Amino acid sequence: MNAPAANLPPVSARQPVVALVGNPNAGKTSLFNALTGSRQKVGNYPGVTVERKAGRLALPDGRVAELVDLPGTYSLTPRSPDEAVTRDAIFGRMVGEKRLDAIVAVVDATNLRNHLRFVLELKALGLPLIVALNMVDLAARDGIQIDSARLADLLGLPVVETVAVRRKGLDALGAALSARIGDAPLTPPEERGSDVRALQKQARQLAATVETSVGSAKAWSQRIDRVALHPVVGPLLLALVLFFMFQAVFSWAEAPMGWIESGVAALQAELAATLPQGWFLSLLNDGVLAGVGAVVVFLPQILILFLFILTLEQTGYMTRAAFLMDRLMARVGLNGRAFIPLLSSFACAVPGIMATRTIDSPRDRLTTILIAPLMTCSARLPVYAVVIGAFIPARDVGPFGLQGLVLFALYLAGILGALVAAFALRRTVTKGAAPPFLMEMPKYQLPALRDVMLGLYGRVTAFLQRAGTIILASTIVLWAMASWPQPPVGGTKPPIEYSLAGKIGAALEPIFAPIGFNKEIAIALVPGMAAREVAVSALGTVYALNDVSEDNAGSLIERLRGAWPLPTALAFLAWFVFAPQCISTLAITRRETASWRWPIFMFSYLFAAAYVAAGLTFHIASALL
Amino acid sequence: MTFFASHRPIDALAVGEIALIAAIDRAGLDPATAQRLCELGFDEGVDVEIVHRAPFGGDPLAVRVGNMVVALRREMARLIEVEAA
Numbered sequence: 089m090n091a092p093a094a095n096l097p098p099v100s101a102r103q104p105v106v107a108l109v110g111n112p113n114a115g116k117t118s119l120f121n122a123l124t125g126s127r128q129k130v131g132n133y134p135g136v137t138v139e140r141k142a143g144r145l146a147l148p149d150g151r152v153a154e155l156v157d158l159p160g161t162y163s164l165t166p167r168s169p170d171e172a173v174t175r176d177a178i179f180g181r182m183v184g185e186k187r188l189d190a191i192v193a194v195v196d197a198t199n200l201r202n203h204l205r206f207v208l209e210l211k212a213l214g215l216p217l218i219v220a221l222n223m224v225d226l227a228a229r230d231g232i233q234i235d236s237a238r239l240a241d242l243l244g245l246p247v248v249e250t251v252a253v254r255r256k257g258l259d260a261l262g263a264a265l266s267a268r269i270g271d272a273p274l275t276p277p278e279e280r281g282s283d284v285r286a287l288q289k290q291a292r293q294l295a296a297t298v299e300t301s302v303g304s305a306k307a308w309s310q311r312i313d314r315v316a317l318h319p320v321v322g323p324l325l326l327a328l329v330l331f332f333m334f335q336a337v338f339s340w341a342e343a344p345m346g347w348i349e350s351g352v353a354a355l356q357a358e359l360a361a362t363l364p365q366g367w368f369l370s371l372l373n374d375g376v377l378a379g380v381g382a383v384v385v386f387l388p389q390i391l392i393l394f395l396f397i398l399t400l401e402q403t404g405y406m407t408r409a410a411f412l413m414d415r416l417m418a419r420v421g422l423n424g425r426a427f428i429p430l431l432s433s434f435a436c437a438v439p440g441i442m443a444t445r446t447i448d449s450p451r452d453r454l455t456t457i458l459i460a461p462l463m464t465c466s467a468r469l470p471v472y473a474v475v476i477g478a479f480i481p482a483r484d485v486g487p488f489g490l491q492g493l494v495l496f497a498l499y500l501a502g503i504l505g506a507l508v509a510a511f512a513l514r515r516t517v518t519k520g521a522a523p524p525f526l527m528e529m530p531k532y533q534l535p536a537l538r539d540v541m542l543g544l545y546g547r548v549t550a551f552l553q554r555a556g557t558i559i560l561a562s563t564i565v566l567w568a569m570a571s572w573p574q575p576p577v578g579g580t581k582p583p584i585e586y587s588l589a590g591k592i593g594a595a596l597e598p599i600f601a602p603i604g605f606n607k608e609i610a611i612a613l614v615p616g617m618a619a620r621e622v623a624v625s626a627l628g629t630v631y632a633l634n635d636v637s638e639d640n641a642g643s644l645i646e647r648l649r650g651a652w653p654l655p656t657a658l659a660f661l662a663w664f665v666f667a668p669q670c671i672s673t674l675a676i677t678r679r680e681t682a683s684w685r686w687p688i689f690m691f692s693y694l695f696a697a698a699y700v701a702a703g704l705t706f707h708i709a710s711a712l713l
Numbered sequence: 714m715t716f717f718a719s720h721r722p723i724d725a726l727a728v729g730e731i732a733l734i735a736a737i738d739r740a741g742l743d744p745a746t747a748q749r750l751c752e753l754g755f756d757e758g759v760d761v762e763i764v765h766r767a768p769f770g771g772d773p774l775a776v777r778v779g780n781m782v783v784a785l786r787r788e789m790a791r792l793i794e795v796e797a798a
Binding site: 162163165167198199200201202205206284285288289292309310313317319320322323407410411412414415416418424523524525526527528529 | 749786
């Protein structure tokens with residue numbers, strides 16, 4: 089390696105930019121994590137909803153490069169917005185990305201011939217290029233020997249063997265980069281079309297020359313797939329995995345959620361004891377703490393859900409789940425890829441909608457975003473718990489509890505509603521042909537703890553930032569609406585009825601009366617706009633109970649029993665299957681679709697569906713009971 | 714579009730039966746999809762095998778092409794013709 093000026097700081101302070109480029113499933117993100125560790129920054133490219141991941145990479149010659157993890161793509165001909173970012177960054181015309189000084193092409197050693205084709209395409213650009221021959225350990229496991237020196241000769245490029253998950257080959261990669269990165273900025277290459285089939289043929293020949301097969305390839309993955317994709321066992325296994333996941337999400341999260349709730353309550357009590365009574369205390373306790381608490385309380389569930397999803401993604405099982413679910417999704421005009429975002433939406437629609445970025449068809453992606461709020465998120469559970477507790481008798485039906493069955497039916501209603509909505513949307517507002525379903529099914533791998541943890545950290549901070557800021561602002565606004573104007577001296581009704589929210593609720597009453605909702609419900613739905621579970625505490629306020637939380641939910645249950653006829657209670661449950669109230673979901677939809685049109689559409693269609701469902705439930709129940 | 718009697722669509726292969734790609738009806742695909750198919754390794758002369766058919770009607774298919782497994786629907790699989798290896 090020629091490393092001039094070794095250990096000396098570079099003359100210019102210019103920070104070189106190095107991009108990791110490669111096929112999906114080449115282990116690019118693992119390599120990025122191994123090279124940058126926790127020194128990474130996740131942001132967004134301006135104007136598009138594609139993540140920009142960058143980190144600092146210290147080179148052995150003392151320079152510090154910026155390492156950018158460009159979205160995985162099969163070629164420089166993009167098929168999705170992510171892939172377009174990679175192409176534009178390489179050609180130096182991506183807004184928000186600097187010009188590149190070198191490219192590291194990450195190649196999966198077990199899939200040389202397909203990945204080499206992309207290397208050949210990149211080589212033609214003329215930028216400094218280094219090949220990271222990744223996962224050489226898995227190639228050895230699969231019985232493939234690769235002569236990397238010969239490959240380097242034939243390609244005319246430096247080839248470094250790496251095992252990203254075990255941090256092997258990182259120093260050699262750094263040394264190769266040092267040698268190839270000059271001090272002067274480079275002119276971006278010109279875009280010229282390439283003949284894919286010719287390159288593919290060349291890559292196959294190249295791979296055949298440097299590879300020696302000493303066993304049957306992919307034996308392990310095929311063996312696992314014989315079970316995971318078995319026509320009978322496969323779906324059962326998937327159901328079992330999902331069942332276990334939901335059990336874990338709800339049971340493991342129970343304790344930490346309790347701690348967060350009592351922590352927030354303790355903080356509120358502390359503030360109430362130290363600050364004088366008045367609007368400022370109310371702002372802090374009922375606005376800020378109640379609002380932020382309402383979001384943070386779901387953090388344990390989201391952490392556990394993403395722990396499962398990221399681990400399953402890393403092992404390669406998620407694409408098998410998408411494969412198994414494709415048929416069902418196809419019936420409503422979607423494809424298997426929509427399965428993972430919808431799964432995430434059971435914890436919270438916000439991370440679910442963010443996860444739709446992996447769907448390559450814009451129409452499929454939009455449809456998935458629009459139906460994501462129909463998956464029963466955990467914010468509906470407090471509402472369901474209170475109403476079921478109040479109105480559904482705790483008796484057994486066969487081996488099952490009636491209350492549990494009703495809860496299950498509500499989940500099922502959400503899923504069916506989503507399927508019907510997708511079916512209708514794909515024939516109307518998101519009409520049009522979707523690109524055919526083509527999905528690489530990567531080999532199985534053991535998940536790497538570092539990659540799962542860094543992924544978890546990224547998702548959680550994104551959730552807290554995006555949902556936290558929005559919900560904080562909106563709860564403060566709704567708090568103000570529910571607090572002002574204040575009740576007149578000697579007012580006998582609950583204070584909320586005198587407030588702006590109360591007046592809006594009262595004005596809305598005639599709209600809700602036909603579906604069996606009384607004035608109290610209409611008023612509670614107004615502050616409940618911020619987040620669905622806020623409706624519970626709002627009901628508490630309306631029914632003149634002070635501070636309804638888990639501890640005195642019992643008293644709210646008693647109160648509701650006396651105040652609502654059964655058909656109203658059932659209609660209220662039906663409303664919440666579709667309920668459009670969640671400012672965070674609407675805000676993230678606006679962000680991900682880059683227009684107000686779709687959140688407004690989402691709110692309107694969910695409102696209409698909730699209204700019809702609640703109305704039907706109310707009238708059918710009134711007629712039957 | 715079967716040119717030769719010995720050609721059949723990939724869809725007609727039994728699970729585990731290895732064959733060579735004889736022809737791809739690229740005209741039946743939009744250009745971007747035809748290119749992606751090629752990028753995933755589907756090309757004349759490459760060995761393929763159906764490794765799995767999904768439950769509930771055998772759609773989609775998991776096809777091994779070279780060292781890679783790719784899921785695609787039967788509707789597209791019909792455009793890929795194979796001959797005996």
